[in-house]
Amino acid sequence: MSESNGNHSSTNGSSPALPRHIAIIMDGNGRWAKRRFLPRVEGHRQGAKAVRRVVEESVRLGIRYLTLFAFSTENWRRPSDEVSSLMKLFLMHLESEVDLLKEHSIRLRAIGDLERLPAPVASALERCMTATQEGTAMDLVLAISYGGREEIVSAARRIAAEVKSGALDIQSIDEVAFSTKLYAPDIPDPDLLIRTSDENRISNFLLWQLAYSEIVLSPVLWPDFSKEEYMRCLEEYARRERRFGLTREQMLELRTLERSA
Numbered sequence: 001m002s003e004s005n006g007n008h009s010s011t012n013g014s015s016p017a018l019p020r021h022i023a024i025i026m027d028g029n030g031r032w033a034k035r036r037f038l039p040r041v042e043g044h045r046q047g048a049k050a051v052r053r054v055v056e057e058s059v060r061l062g063i064r065y066l067t068l069f070a071f072s073t074e075n076w077r078r079p080s081d082e083v084s085s086l087m088k089l090f091l092m093h094l095e096s097e098v099d100l101l102k103e104h105s106i107r108l109r110a111i112g113d114l115e116r117l118p119a120p121v122a123s124a125l126e127r128c129m130t131a132t133q134e135g136t137a138m139d140l141v142l143a144i145s146y147g148g149r150e151e152i153v154s155a156a157r158r159i160a161a162e163v164k165s166g167a168l169d170i171q172s173i174d175e176v177a178f179s180t181k182l183y184a185p186d187i188p189d190p191d192l193l194i195r196t197s198d199e200n201r202i203s204n205f206l207l208w209q210l211a212y213s214e215i216v217l218s219p220v221l222w223p224d225f226s227k228e229e230y231m232r233c234l235e236e237y238a239r240r241e242r243r244f245g246l247t248r249e250q251m252l253e254l255r256t257l258e259r260s261a
């Protein structure tokens, strides 16, 4: 098996124990609520508290990028009252958390088909991203109205347009050139994907970027995802041996070279 897209993914050799980029599929809000005979939206409200816990813990640990799957392109097909409750929740948190993000020097970013968002959510998102754009401690990336296939299709469209206009030669299209057309090309691929609630799917999340990510599954429903469970996931990651298709010996050599550089 060959290495993935050159400079876009990272061997993370200098600090293999701590992921530089963590992506999370926050699953299980609905089941959390159902078990308590509560409306699904209550699961999402409690889920938002777990988001805060994980964001604070990630900055404290020195995680550089955190990407959260907040709403998928498929989620638009959920019952309209659930979709509008989620949109209200996003709006409320985008407005109320700006100061906290600034205080921790967190830069908010978003990936997805943002044009589908209701206007108040889109403008609150825009305001929050502008207000936090100087943040340097961590990039918090919200995948909202996001679909991995859609992201790849939109990159393909942009590549095709450049070929058509003569700006790009077909022979120059390779993995690195292609990845520059993704939603956030400057962000390295996730080192670690965490999915909660004992589900074992990627669910159309970061299909391109997860090629070499380690996957850690947590049995915990997202609203119950605690700092302790987060640490358990990170400890499991730290025990993994990442090889990116190379042999163990090649990886050790690469790490030595990276350390001495």
Ligand code: FPP
Binding pocket: 026, 027, 028, 029, 030, 031, 032, 044, 045, 047, 048, 051, 068, 069, 070, 071, 072, 075, 089, 090, 093, 142, 222
């Ligand atoms: C999946 O659980 C979760 C979502 C579709 C929404 C994620 C939203 C939040 C965590 C709330 C707030 C987020 C932010 C960024 C403020 P599910 O509803 O699919 O659960 P189920 O599989 O048990 O039904």
